[in-house]
Amino acid sequence: MVSRLGRACATTACAKSTSQPSVAATPANSSARSTPGSRKPEARASKRTAFSTTPTSSPEPIPRKTALDWSPSTNPSARTTPALPRLAAPPSLSAASSKKAIRAASPPVRSSPSSPVISAAKIIAALERHDITHVLGVPDNGSCVLYERLWDHDTIEVILTSREGEAYGLASGLYLGGAHPLVLIQNTGFLEAGDALRGTAYNMGIPLVMLVGYRGYATMAPGAPRVDTAATFFEPTLKAWNIPYTAMHTDDDSGQIDAAFAKAQETSLPTAVLLVAETA
Template sequence: MGKPFLDLLERLGYNFFTGVPCSLFTGVTRILDAEPRYGYLSAVREDSAMGIAAGAYFGGRQPVVFMQNSGFGVSINALVSLHQIYEIPALLVVSWRGQGGQDAPEHLVMGAVMEECLRLFQVPFAVFEPSTLERDLGGLTRTMRETRKPVALVVPKGMLQ
């Protein structure tokens, strides 16, 4: 699913990719690393990835930021004080570690509250569902462009590995 997913993102106008590697994105990360046309820049922290995405946006790119949901917590200051306040759009692709109470113990808390966190910080989101992915990403992209603020695609285990 990795290559078709990236092709869909390109068709929707996304042309810069950054983020922190996550095992749930292994397939996508390998493709991003192997193909320079994606302009992938790996980050060491999620808040750094948000800053990189902001710079890419000001350089004329439409960024995608990959992160674990535990890293969403790390990104909140950059999300609120940079992207939301200054209207810097980006698509956040967030892995849903700990969904359904199954994962390493450190992921269970964030897994249980992932959707609530996105709502709390007013980030429109959709959960990755292959049968509606194109429609959902199209809707998120329209919302992102209209509001000039980040949106998120939450990716359960097994979708992009």
């Protein structure tokens, strides 16, 4: 009884082991039929024949690193970085003497006595006539004296910006809030801030007056040894951007500031006054 059962199990196992190769060898046009729900012999055969049955040798195991191999040149702990000198803290802007502290830290560069200058007092008088509440911009050698006088003014607030383009955005916001701002920058900053001017004051139709220092104007004189492109690019750029402008060469031209305010109101456009000389 036991021997018959053992022979039956062995026969069944042998039939199972030899059944799959016979299916793989069945041709595609075989008359073998599959019952519903069962896999097609042809599909099974094609999948089997797509893979090689030849045993492949297993690759040799790669030795595993237990620690990173730092060379002396790349080992962070082996490098020595010299300590940087400690910078002094900037003066506190909340202190009452902040204006004096900033002026002492960076004294203005004065013009030579022989250089043509424009009176800062004349410019400030024109700004007072038009009720200017804020002056925004970045100081330079030509406008440093004017900024210094404005800094001590009782009713005009000075806002120093990190770049010239920022001045146009802030001035536009101040105007919408009911203030009367003015931008005071140099022509190099004007060229840099073109997109900020376009996207704010120009597109918004704000009658913003700007005083722009004309750096390099003297280099355009005949016989000058070098021409400053900040000057040669300046007026063509103003014209290309459709910015109305006038120029102030001496104190006698202080009325040009009044004309610029009138032009800005007439056109609802930013208008420029070119400061050809430095302020004093």
